[in-house]
Amino acid sequence: MSDHAVDPATEAFVAHRNLLFTVAYELLGSAADAEDVLQETWLRWIKVNLEHVRDQRVYLVRITTRQSLNRLRTMRRRKEAYVGPWLPEPLLTAPDVAEDIELAESMSMALMLVLETLSPTERAVFVLREAFGISYGEIAAAVGKSPAAVHQIAHRARQHVDARRPRHAVSPNETRAALEAFKLAVETRDLQGLLNVLAPDVVLVGDGGGVKQAALRPVTGAEKVARMFFGGLGRVEGTLTGEPSMVNGNPALLVRLNGQIDGIMAICVQAARITGLYYVRNPEKLTRVETETPLTLR
DSSP, X not given: OOTTOOOHHHHHHHHHHHHHHHHHHHHHSOHHHHHHHHHHHHHHHTTSOGGGOSOHHHHHHHHHHHHHHHHHHHHHHHHHTOSSOOOOOOOBOOGGGGXXXXXXXXXXXXXXXXXXXXXXXXXXXXXXXXXXXXXXXXXXXXXXXXXHHHXXXXXXXXXXXXXXXXXXXXXXXXXXXXHHHHHHHHHTTOHHHHHHHEEEEEEEEEEOTTTSOOOSSOEXXXXXXXXXXXXXXXXXXXXXXXXXXXXXXXXXXXXXXXXXXXXXXXXXXETTEEEEXXXXXXXGGOTXXXXXXXXXXO
16 A cells, blocks of 8 residues: 555545636636635635535535635726726637537637626626536535525526627637638738728727736727727837637637737637637736646536
């Protein structure tokens, strides 16, 4: 028998760690805060009597959800003081994440921005039910509501999200094609080519966090967005390059300025045109774009 046998609590936590991180990240939109939640989850988990735990996965998700809800409420104050638009922290993900359609959609910048418009409890109920398939009874235990109340919250949250999420699922290949056309138009300064790939009502959201230059409000309309790239962003001194990448389970561009990481450009595509551009430049949010973060819904 090994002298280094792992105790059952540690074994269970390690086995479900990627799942717990994914839950916390989808609830918070911040990898740093998700890691803090996992630490808090661990500290509570090691005090639990495992003989009384029927389903370790569900119990761990419950603890993680509660800790995430506590942190969501404090994050709201931070976001209110944030300079300019707030975007989720982008994560470099393995190519196979894109093959898990449910995971890729639930992690997309477009959907995570919609989740920002929900209350903390609505967000927790929606994410646990829609992405992770947790039962209403277990969700009720996690959020401190009755199963009947959770049913109502889930219905309300689903209606809210469905009214705002992209109407049609788009394949990774369609997103890559739009991203390549966008990249080519910007690099060759082809204004018409850029206008051709942008939807008329495209929205550009930039997150500089007050550290890097970014528009303080979303920019709407193809011509205005094009001017941003051929005007404001086009005046950047040096060489801008875009490397195809896989961020939050979806194709994106890793943008470098003179070889140094400048930001991540994620997009939303509908009918072969870009309807949303999400450019994260805040350096504090770019710590996980060169090393893959393992994610799972199971």
